[in-house]
Amino acid sequence: MTSTDFIAEPRSPQVVITREFDAPRELLFRAHTDTDLLVQWSVPRGLTMTVDRFDLRDGGAWRYQHWEEDGTDHAFHGIFHGEPSPDGIVRTSESEDRPGHVSLWTVTFPERGGRTLLTHNTVYQSVEDRDLDLRSGMRESASDAMDRLAELLTFLAPVSR
């Protein structure tokens, strides 16, 4: 299994996470847009994810919740910019635990020879906002999520091309 690269430069409000998968980009796109699949890999380990809204279109709203075992929930919401496609997904994101702090999240799926270099690029309004995510275990969560995504992909049949 390949490993996850996690780039967070000092004094830059950005995190770039990449992972190569032995799968075509259409499969990766499905895993990011079919919410039945999304909830299986993208939530931090130990939490459960429910999706309230996922209006996958230019200007569409999304909102999901992460639930702790004791019933505490953490909700996130935002808006899709542009039409989500295998060329990429761009959306805003705001944690309802910290209203007013918004990030821009870009997912791309560049494919080379049947393998896909999944890239999650997050830019924050400030380095402080980015550092708060880093301190709350973002690196470990991302690595876990990518491992689970790799496992999930082994169950999914490739889309006919």
Next chain:
Amino acid sequence: MTSTDFIAEPRSPQVVITREFDAPRELLFRAHTDTDLLVQWSVPRGLTMTVDRFDLRDGGAWRYQHWEEDGTDHAFHGIFHGEPSPDGIVRTSESEDRPGHVSLWTVTFPERGGRTLLTHNTVYQSVEDRDLDLRSGMRESASDAMDRLAELLTFLAPVSR
């Protein structure tokens, strides 16, 4: 007249522009949301601005064009994240001259003693995208725009508070 601060740190995909105005934040908010006012100050000098769409609400779309004297146009569009208010405006932005490159633009209007520290915070998907804006004269355009905004504000009556 106060001067415009322009912060663009090396190797960071961000630009922060600030300018103090002797005006309440409601006036600054109007100048950013009434498109009849917006076109008077926010376009680079020598260009004319027209607004196609400015749907000022959470998830609303905006699009405007900058016209050169020879009729060449440069269009920009995006989506508002959250309800625009004097507490702030957050929106995505994409230049149609360079599709697929998106930035997140946050305007805030913190007020202290009747004066407002207008802040324009832009974060880009990459340092390269940021540097392209810097090389195309962003600093000079911002300084011009803030000077014109200061002039415009002298014509606007304060909102009753």
